[in-house]
Amino acid sequence: MDNATQATAKASPASFDPVAVRADFPILNESVRNGKPLVYLDSAATAQKPRVVIQRLQDYYARENANIHRGVHFLSEQATEAYESVRSKTAAFMGVADSDEIIFVKGATEGINLVAHGFAQSILKPGDQILLTEMEHHANIVPWQLAAERSGASIKVIPVTDDGDLDLAAFNRLLGPKTRLLAFTHVSNALGSINPAKAMIDQAHRAGVPVLLDGAQSFPHMEVSHRELDWDFAVFSGHKLFGPTGIGVLHGKREWLERFPPYQSGGDMIERVRFEGTTFKSIPGKFEAGTPHIAGVIGLGAAIDYVTQLDRQAAAEYEHRLLELARSGLEQSDGVRIIGNAAQRTGAVSFVIGDTHAHDIGTFLDADGIAIRAGHHCTQPLLARFGLAATARASFSIYNNEDDVQRLLAGIERLKRFF
Amino acid sequence: MDDLQTLYQAIIRQHQKEVRWRGCLLTANASAEGENPKCGDQIEVHAQIAEGTFIALRFEAAGCALLNASASIMCARMEGQTLKSLTQQITVIQNLLNHETTPDLSELGELSALAGAAPYPSRHRCVLLPWETLAKVRNSTSEINKQTG
Numbered sequence: 001m002d003n004a005t006q007a008t009a010k011a012s013p014a015s016f017d018p019v020a021v022r023a024d025f026p027i028l029n030e031s032v033r034n035g036k037p038l039v040y041l042d043s044a045a046t047a048q049k050p051r052v053v054i055q056r057l058q059d060y061y062a063r064e065n066a067n068i069h070r071g072v073h074f075l076s077e078q079a080t081e082a083y084e085s086v087r088s089k090t091a092a093f094m095g096v097a098d099s100d101e102i103i104f105v106k107g108a109t110e111g112i113n114l115v116a117h118g119f120a121q122s123i124l125k126p127g128d129q130i131l132l133t134e135m136e137h138h139a140n141i142v143p144w145q146l147a148a149e150r151s152g153a154s155i156k157v158i159p160v161t162d163d164g165d166l167d168l169a170a171f172n173r174l175l176g177p178k179t180r181l182l183a184f185t186h187v188s189n190a191l192g193s194i195n196p197a198k199a200m201i202d203q204a205h206r207a208g209v210p211v212l213l214d215g216a217q218s219f220p221h222m223e224v225s226h227r228e229l230d231w232d233f234a235v236f237s238g239h240k241l242f243g244p245t246g247i248g249v250l251h252g253k254r255e256w257l258e259r260f261p262p263y264q265s266g267g268d269m270i271e272r273v274r275f276e277g278t279t280f281k282s283i284p285g286k287f288e289a290g291t292p293h294i295a296g297v298i299g300l301g302a303a304i305d306y307v308t309q310l311d312r313q314a315a316a317e318y319e320h321r322l323l324e325l326a327r328s329g330l331e332q333s334d335g336v337r338i339i340g341n342a343a344q345r346t347g348a349v350s351f352v353i354g355d356t357h358a359h360d361i362g363t364f365l366d367a368d369g370i371a372i373r374a375g376h377h378c379t380q381p382l383l384a385r386f387g388l389a390a391t392a393r394a395s396f397s398i399y400n401n402e403d404d405v406q407r408l409l410a411g412i413e414r415l416k417r418f419f
Numbered sequence: 420m421d422d423l424q425t426l427y428q429a430i431i432r433q434h435q436k437e438v439r440w441r442g443c444l445l446t447a448n449a450s451a452e453g454e455n456p457k458c459g460d461q462i463e464v465h466a467q468i469a470e471g472t473f474i475a476l477r478f479e480a481a482g483c484a485l486l487n488a489s490a491s492i493m494c495a496r497m498e499g500q501t502l503k504s505l506t507q508q509i510t511v512i513q514n515l516l517n518h519e520t521t522p523d524l525s526e527l528g529e530l531s532a533l534a535g536a537a538p539y540p541s542r543h544r545c546v547l548l549p550w551e552t553l554a555k556v557r558n559s560t561s562e563i564n565k566q567t568g
Contacts (some may be wrong), residue, residue: 033422170432357483359458360427363539367423375458389459389481418427 003108016314022399024050024306036369039404044189044348044395045373046219046239049303053243056302060295067291069268071310083294086301087284094234095225095305096251101255102299103250103287108216109139111235111250112183114287115212118260119151119181126152129178132159132207133166133195134385135188138378140214144183153180160385164191164340171200175207182211188220190377190393191340192323192348194218196227205230210256216240220397221319221346223312234257238296242304247296250287257283264289315398316346322396322405323349329409335416348395350377353412356419358390364415368385370408422538430532431488440494444477449560453552455544460486464552468560473494473497476553483545490549492529502557509550516543 022028025048030038040048060082066075067084069282091099105111124130130144134157141155148155154344159167167183175182183206186197197218201211210232218224226234233256238247262269262280267287271279280286327349330336339350353361362374373393376383383389394408447465454461460482467475476494480487497505511527515517515534536542 108497357460357486359460359483359542359545363426363542364423366539380459383459389461417421 001153016311016318016398018318018398018401021310021315024052026051026054026401027374028399032369032371033367039368039370039407041394041396041400041404042371042373043146043220043397043400044046044217044240044393046245046395047242048399049244050242050306051304053299053302057244057295057299060298062174065295066357068294079294080127082301083292083297086297086304089301089304090249091251094219094249094251095227097226098254101251101254101257102282103252103284104292105248105287106246106293107234107239107248108214109237109238109248110141110247111233112140112212112214112359113143114260114263115183115233115235115252116147117263118256120147121261122259124148124151124153124180127178128153128180129156129176130154131156131158131171131174131179131182133184134160135164135166135191135193135379135382136183136185137189137214137216138380139216140183140185140212141381146407155207157381158184160382164188164193164342166193166195166200168196168200171203175209177211179204179207182209183214183295184211185214185216187221187346188342188379188382189348190350190379190382190391191342192345192350192395193340193342194344194346196344197231201229201231210253216275217347219306222316226251235310238300238303241303242306244293244296244299247293247300249300254283257287260287262286262289266290268292310398319396319398319400320346322400322402323347325402326394326396326405326408329405330412333409333412333416336412339386339388347397348393350391350393352388352391353416354419356415358392360419361392361412361415364418365408365411368407368411368414370411372408422535426535426539426542427484428535429531430492430529431452431484431535434488434495434529434532435484436438437491440491442477442479444475446475447477449556451552451559452500453548454554455482455486455548456543457544458483460545460548462486462490462549462552464490464549464556466553466556468502468557471502472522473500473502473553479550480549482548483542483555485542485545486537486548489533489546493549493553496528496530497553505550505554505557509547509554512547512550516546518547 002114007088034036066079068080087102088099090102158171161167187194204211212233213231215234215236220241233252235250239245269289270286335354337352358374375390444465446467450465452463462480465477474500478490516537533546536546
C-alpha cells in the first residue's frame with residue numbers, strides 16, 4: 001500500500017473479518033437476471049450500503065424528520081444537532097481541525113464546481129493557469145474549463161505515462177509562476193493508480209500554489225488525512241463511501257473559502273436580508289443555501305461510523321489482495337489486456353478483450369449476474385491517451401470476496417468462447 | 420444464456436462482421452456524425468441522396484457489436500428507400516425495443532433481430548444511434564422535399 005495508508009495506520013488494529021463485513025450488505029444476497037447471484041464489481045461507480053446506513057435513514061424519516069437551523073421545536077433541535085454532529089464527525093474523519101471548514105454538497109462534483117466558481121469569481125485573472133492531470137474524471141475537467149472561459153485563464157495538463165502513472169517530470173515543468181491552482185485526483189477511477197498526493201501537494205505549496213484533491217476514489221479505500229496531506233481543498237462523495245447518494249463533502253481552508261462569494265443563495269445562508277442588500281453567514285452556512293440534504297448528511301454520518309470502526313489498514317490490504325488476484329487472472333487470460341500498471345494502485349482494474357467492445361463485455365457478464373462498468377468512465381481524455389474509446393472496469397470493495405473474482409474470470413473465459 | 424443468445428443472434432453477429440456497408444462513400448452528398456455520450460461510441464453515416472431517396476449508404480463506426488450490427492442492417496434496409504420512410508422505420512425499432520410490437524420476421528426482416536436488445540435498456544442507445552444519425556443526414560439536406568413517391 002502507499003505511504004499515506006501506512007503512515008496513518010492504526011496503532012492497535014482490530015481484525016478485519018471479510019465474512020462479517022459482507023454480511024453487513026443486504027443487497028449482496030440479491031439475485032439479478034433470472035436468478036443469478038449478484039457479483040457486484042462496480043463499487044467505483046457507487047458502493048453498496050451497509051444495514052446500519054439503511055436503518056439510520058429509515059429511523060430518521062420514521063422518527064426524527066424535521067427541518068434544521070430554523071425551528072424552535074423539539075424535532076428541529078434534534079435534527080439540527082444530528083446534522084451538525086456529522087460535520088464534526090466528518091472533520092475528524094478527514095483529519096480537519098476546524099469543522100466550520102466542512103461544507104456539505106451534493107457530491108464530489110458539486111464540491112469541485114463550488115471551488116471552480118470561487119476561483120473564477122475571486123481569484124483567476126487572464127493569463128493565469130490551472131494545472132490538471134490527464135487522468136482526471138470529467139468532473140475535475142469541465143468545471144475548470146468553464147472557470148477558465150469566464151476568467152480568461154487557461155488549463156495545463158500533466159500527462160500520464162504508459163503505465164498509468166503521472167509524469168512527475170512534466171509536473172515539475174508545468175508548475176510555474178502562472179499556476180494558480182493544482183487540481184488532481186488522488187486515485188484514478190479508471191485505472192486505479194494512486195498518485196503521490198503528499199509529494200505533489202508539498203511541491204505545489206513550495207511554489208505557492210494551492211491544491212484541490214479529488215478524493216472520490218481514495219477516501220473509500222484508505223485513510224486520507226488533512227493533517228498529513230495539508231491540501232487546500234478536498235472533495236469526496238458519500239455514496240462511494242457506503243453512504244447515501246446526493247451527499248458529499250468539500251473541505252476548504254478557511255482563508256480560501258472566505259475569499260469566495262456564495263455559490264448558491266437563498267434561505268439559511270444569510271445573516272440579514274433587506275432589498276437594499278443582504279449580508280451572508282460565515283462558513284459553512286454561506287455555502288449551504290436552502291434546506292440541505294439532512295437525511296443524506298445523517299446517513300453519511302452512519303457511513304463514516306461504519307468505516308471508522310473497521311481496521312482500515314487490514315481492509316485496504318484485503319481489497320488489494322482481491323485486486324491483485326483479479327489482475328493476475330486477467331494477465332494470464334489470452335487476449336485480455338490490462339490498461340494501466342501503476343506502481344501504487346487500489347480499487348479498480350481496466351481491461352480490454354481482443355476486439356470485443358466493452359459494452360458487449362458488460363452485457364455478457366451482466367447476463368451472469370456480474371456487474372462491471374463498461375465505457376469511458378467519464379475519463380475520455382485518459383482513454384484517448386491510450387488510444388481507446390472504452391474499457392471494461394472491475395472495481396472492488398471491502399465486501400467482495402475471492403468467489404467474486406473467480407466468477408469474473410470464469411465469465412471472461414466463457415465470453416471469449418462466445419464472441 | 421437465452422437472453423444473450425437472442426441479443427447476439429446470428430443476424431447480429433453476421434452484420435457485426437459484415438464489411439459491405441463500411442467505409443467512406445465517394446459519391447456521398449450528405450454525412451453526419453453521432454456519438455453516445457454514455458460510452459463514447461461514435462459513428463459517421465455517409466449518404467448519396469437524390470430525388471428524395473437514399474441512393475447509397477455507408478458508415479464508419481467505433482463501437483459495440485449492437486451499434487455495428489444495427490448500422491449494417493440499416494444500410495442494407497434503407498438503401499433505395501425514400502427519406503420519408505426513415506421516420507417510420509425508427510418508430511418500428513423504438514416499438515420493438517419498448518416491447519410495443521411483437522417481432523414479426525416476415526414483415527420486419529432483419530430489423531426484428533434488433534428486438535433482442537429490448538430487455539437491456541442501457542443498450543437501446545447502441546441500436547438507435549445509427550438510425551438517429553441517418554436522420555441527421557436526412558435533415559441536413561433539402562432532398563426530403565423532392566420525394567417522388
